[in-house]
Amino acid sequence: MEIETRAIHAGRQVDPATGAVVPPLYLSTTFEREADGSYPHNYNYIRDRNPNRVMLEDCLCALEGGKVASAFASGSAATMSIFQALNPGDRVVVPHDAYSGTGTLLRSLMQPWGLKVAFADMTNLQEVKAAITSDTRLVWLETPSNPMLKITDIGAVTAIAHKVGALSVCDNTWATPVLQQPFALGCDLVVHSTTKYLGGHSDVLGGAIIAQKESEFFEKVLHIQHIGGAVPSPFDCWLILRGIATLPYRMKGHCENADKLARWLQQHRAIARVHYPGLSTHSGYAIASQQMSGFGGMLSVELKGGKEAAFAMAAHVKLFRRATSLGGVESLIEHRASIEGKNTRTPDSLLRLSVGLENAEDLIADCDRALKGNP
Structure with missing residues (x-):
């Protein structure tokens, strides 16, 4: 299916209880166990899973071409969870011209925690090669960049990152999956502030991470999200999914x-x-x-x-x-x-x-x- 069709149908199904074409809103924070203690519908508590959140995550996977996804309470929460999944002493390389909140997060929280941070001009491949050393574990891309609209060669930078075993992460908020497909260019993870174009109506806060494949690193990100509770509300997920239909x-x-x-x-x-x-x-x-x-x-x-x-x-x-x-x-x-x-x-x-x-x-x-x- 083409992306216009996926944006409308992915993650959605007719409600089996009522036949409603538009997905209902599931506000329950908890779900009933069977007598044997099992959860037959695979839901137990809202911080773990919620039907509206699962619909949104399935839709995001379909749009980006990823294997797994997780919706977050904000784009900043998604970003922070990725950096927290690294270890003190790990090195990350980030563009000079990135969303200022990402730089603030790294300087004020992650560097004092022990993360090594190098800033580079991602449009200069020689500078990128110099910045990505053997202890680099993650390279952050943002293209087009905020606010200078610089363009990073996703495939080239990702290839440099992979040579030292580093993950490549692309903030795809400005381009959206409609205009740019980072996974097709080799990226490992894609991040969104779903507050922006995916929601599309300036009325909901959210973030998301989509992974090209299941991995130990992504499982660690999910664990951090679960423990920290950086999850969106059902209504937030419902609004973002509604916005995606017209994206x-x-x-x-x-x-x-x-x-x-x-x-x-x-x-x-x-x-x-x-x-x-x-x-x-x-x-x-x-x-x-x-x-x-x-x-x-x-x-x-x-x-x-x-x-x-x-x-x-x-x-x-x-x-x-x-x-x-x-x-x-x-x-x-x-x-x-x-x-x-x-x-x-x-x-x-x-x-x-x-x-x-x-x-x-x-x-x-x-x-x-x-x-x-x-x-």
């Missing part, structure tokens, strides 16, 4: 709008640079064209007037909402350096745009008005 068609709209807006912004005299991998001028355009079927709904712009001009543009938009997060149907704009804090490597002149599903011409007009300073 392929939403991504087509996000990509189309972002492409139109990026090309318009690229020609504007107030814009110094547009970061969008769908532009032939982008340094990662060739690689993105090979490993992605579309270029996504995210872009960043640097303004010639620096920080003051960036804040001015954000202040004057009307359709774009000045808000954190991304992947919803509404367009958002944000000055990332302000959000990321003291460790930021993001230029002060940069704004990150999550391009929504409004009419593209309306979004262009909104940006045009804002760049002219019109209220």
Whole structure:
């Protein structure tokens, strides 16, 4: 089945009790044992398994082409569980330009715990080779990256990681399985903040890890999740599964709008640079064209007037909402350096745009008005 069909049918079945086409919500925290102590339906307690969560996990496996999956309470909880499954003294290699929360997690929690962390430019394979040493146990990829839209060659970096026996993990939140299939390029694990495009409506928090195959490492991740309790609620799972049903068609709209807006912004005299991998001028355009079927709904712009001009543009938009997060149907704009804090490597002149599903011409007009300073 093609991904549009999988997004609607995978993990779902008609409810045998009522014939309901839409999966019901199972709110029970506990499940009855048989007289002999067994669990005939394979459910015992909500922290272990829940029918809504299982449906979501089965759907995620079908979309990414993985063997097993686990849904989490947030993308950060999923990320943390992967790093916690390593041992003190293990080395991980992470891109400089990754979600700032990942860097904060590593610096504030995992390094004091004993994890060795090396940051590298994942677009430079020589730098990657230098960073991945014999004691490296995990290499983290994020492509397109947040917020600079850098493109990592997933297959090439994964091959380098595998030479030293390290796992390759790809944060596929921005591309989604609609646009990018990391497992087909050799990755071992895929991570998502399901809060973003998979949920798609800015109304639910969640995360997920999908594994290419069952392994001792993934079992350790599941054990950490179970002990720590980083599990989503049944309603969270239900909302994300509902969002996934329209994901392929939403991504087509996000990509189309972002492409139109990026090309318009690229020609504007107030814009110094547009970061969008769908532009032939982008340094990662060739690689993105090979490993992605579309270029996504995210872009960043640097303004010639620096920080003051960036804040001015954000202040004057009307359709774009000045808000954190991304992947919803509404367009958002944000000055990332302000959000990321003291460790930021993001230029002060940069704004990150999550391009929504409004009419593209309306979004262009909104940006045009804002760049002219019109209220």
